[in-house]
Amino acid sequence: MPNRKINWYKYAAPANFYPLAGKLIPWFGIPAALLFVAGLYIGFFVAPTDFQQGDAYRIIFIHVPAAWMGMFLYILMALYAGVGWAFNARLASMMATALSITGAMFTFLSLATGSLWGKPTWGTWWVWDARMTSTLILLFLYIGFISLQAAIDDPRRADRAGAVLALVGLINVPIIYFSVQWWNTLHQGATIRLLNKPTMAPPMLAAMLIMLAACWLYSIAIVLMRLRCIILEREHEAGRTLTLGAKTAQFSRMESI
Amino acid sequence: MFRWIIRRDLILAWRRRADVLSTLFFFVIVVSLFPLSISPDPRLLKSIAPGVVWVAALLASMLSLGRLFSNDYVDGTLEQILLTPQPLYLIVLGKVLAQWLVAEVPLVLMAPILGVQFGLSQNTLVVLTISLLLGTPVLSLIGSIGAALTLGLRGSGVLVALLVLPLYIPVLIFGALAVDASIAGSNPQAHLSLLGAVLALSLVFAPWATCAALRISVE
């Protein structure tokens, strides 16, 4: 997040970050909405119909950005979780938690659009293609992270446990990726492969890039919103500490005999 | 009371909803492991699909069964339940029912989606769902015997627990064969009726065995 460089330390405290995030959300959210509209417009009305696939190909404008976001956000999430764990930075840990759901959602979206696309083009909803399979595994990794955090009530423990898992997952992602590629190519030849990249018409490329930018802005906005919710939840508990916790320990006696 | 037991177990399941969801995801992941380890060839996958889905269902139910009594045993609530003025038979039935609702029903609902990944036809998907609907209660019922027996970990009980596992086999075979038959285009009804018979049988006898096993384990 670019703005985080300014005054990092001040805003590293969740309580200070909360209002800042509130101010930032519209700055990302509104452009995201505008770009979505623009991208979809160009994608659906300006870009020419593909001569092979007809209009079905237009799913690409959602499918590809979603697939990319799913992968990027996992890396981002693992990094935030790791930072939060190593430096005991609560905000970073909360960021990871907030990112996980968005990332899982994008991954799911790419799976869903992919199989919607598969039906008209390949005639089946699903084939065990390398790329599709590794996207599926990525979704499993997200789900593991989310379930683990959901199963732990103590937020501190949830953060740290999540960090261990995310980092282990991060080391594994490339291994998984390559193993899946091997598995698919070394078997009985290529079954059905993703279409070769068609030479893109400029409006298609533009639409794709605009959609990608929209997805980024949307992710930032939604993650900030989610972060605000998490901060509110946790600081609410801490807030009660301040009011309820007025009772402190007393030594009624401390005697030596 | 019957409804208190079910209610309690459902509340507990809700508290542990991550647990319930993870049983479901576990099922999904296990099913997806097979294509990864075998090959992505759709024809081959179609022919192994029934076996794969059934083994995964069995595993998922087995994993969630382990906890059927052991949590209650460890924290002493099982003793308390045994001392309530309710017929133990009903209590066991209630617990098994709650477990089935929570752990197996979502799995049965998920199975058709997984079937699509293996390229099964619509007709076959229906048979798959029905066979699971008939078979999973049997898994829960028989599994409850094993869960009760392994509680106290007494020498004899443990041996019998090993005997419970083979009892799953008929369920697996009938279930998988019914789906196979439907893939091959023949009528799966014979297998499904057999499954139904096994269900009726275990509905009557399994809770008794579980009650007996519980009493032995708690002593």
Add this chain to the structure above:
Amino acid sequence: MFRWIIRRDLILAWRRRADVLSTLFFFVIVVSLFPLSISPDPRLLKSIAPGVVWVAALLASMLSLGRLFSNDYVDGTLEQILLTPQPLYLIVLGKVLAQWLVAEVPLVLMAPILGVQFGLSQNTLVVLTISLLLGTPVLSLIGSIGAALTLGLRGSGVLVALLVLPLYIPVLIFGALAVDASIAGSNPQAHLSLLGAVLALSLVFAPWATCAALRISVE
């Protein structure tokens, strides 16, 4: 001390040998189900054999993982172990080693016998055994991370599976591919070396992650 941990876990496993046996049994049942539920076409069987054996091994090992730390956690011995003046790394390694010896080695020894059922040639059986020998320690090592992370959480058995199964996939793929290669008559060495590399990697890193997870979970 390292040898005390191993010794203790081996005695405990012996006392609970039913657990060990049922893991093995489970492995056998899962593998045997496939010839039963799929057409007895030998060519088909042969082509799915590596995948089936590997998935079954993976699932069986996962079943036994749930118990790796949880028993010690419940009765308070884990606290005691964490407070011993030994490097935690060694202790974790010791426990994982003991678990491997008890739960996985019998399974590796059983695999060739099951392979015969699928009509695998002698040469392939050797490759199968070697691949399992290299792969199963990785399963234990990675699994120990999951077991430690889910310690004390209710329903941890399924959660462990959920966390760990996606991480197991490379092992599964390389293992199954090695056997596949051998069936196809080509050289499985590349896959086996990859398995070895994964083993080395996880031998170094996994215990660290497990230690971290244990400390987090006990707090």
Add this chain to the structure above:
Amino acid sequence: MNSLGCVRGDRRLFSGLNFSVSAGTLLQVTGPNGCGKTSLLRMICALLEPAEGTIKWQGENIRTLGEEYFTSLTFLGHRNGVKEELSAIENLRVASGLNGIDLRPKAAVKILRDMGLEGREQLPARLLSEGQRRRLALARLAVCNTTLWVLDEVLTSLDKAAVALVKSLIEKHLDNGGLAIVATHQELELNSGSFLRIELAS
């Protein structure tokens, strides 16, 4: 109750034990560790079968009475019987529900307050301290309307306030014509009800 004997494994813990308890009486079972207090109490609850002799409740063998007997019995063992995931309120309500008493949440809160668990009603029992969990288990005594209470080492991990609380609960129970069988290592001195004591030798 008649000529009770208990054999555990190859070891005879006690034999020829004979006693009967009448309404309004507290029976305290004492003795060194491992003398068989818990075993005796579990026999009385029909959780363990006596090696010799029979246990009778209102003239009938408890084995033949079955569930009917359990309607008049409340047992509290070494383990609390508290579910860690349920909150204090839910624990209490479920325990009552299983015994056929439908406890309203309000009433449950009141009882928990009386047991000194104010402010912890909504916490999952897992987060309670050892003593608080024990208090939660004891709260069942305030709900049930049974005549026979069998309590194994009730005073474990309780502070002084809680001990006083337990005593007053038992006193009230005895005054209402109840029976209590209690195993403890500490003395339990009550101001009302009659008192009996069995001391088991090791």
Add this chain to the structure above:
Amino acid sequence: MNSLGCVRGDRRLFSGLNFSVSAGTLLQVTGPNGCGKTSLLRMICALLEPAEGTIKWQGENIRTLGEEYFTSLTFLGHRNGVKEELSAIENLRVASGLNGIDLRPKAAVKILRDMGLEGREQLPARLLSEGQRRRLALARLAVCNTTLWVLDEVLTSLDKAAVALVKSLIEKHLDNGGLAIVATHQELELNSGSFLRIELAS
């Protein structure tokens, strides 16, 4: 030890707690149920991180000391740390082994006898009574040669003989220049060593 604070969940149990303990001293932590005794003891054992403040051992933060600290620490919690499947002897030997002491079976039998577990040495711990299990856990104290003992509710489910035994163990430990930090609800009166007490308010 310095200005210790503990927050559990949304509740501040205590804060600004300051104390130091010197050789030959028994520190008794008391207070009502749920006041934070167990939490304090677990912090001292580095099983729980203090929300504020640090804990020092011989001038160094225990977090940085790590395993070195554990060579001089013995902890006994609410839970016994006894494996149910192992026999009493095996339990003791394994526990010592893990702490770097190779206990011969003969020596183990002798210690168990001293702890009043004669004749039960070969029984799996599952079959022992509650008090016997606690005694078995305590037997570790007779084996270890550490300087700091942290004992949480040691006297739970022990009979009078066992309480006397524990007292004499602690006395001997203090005479040898050891330190003991003990949480109990009962009074622990010793004949030797100096004595300190922290009373936590609820």
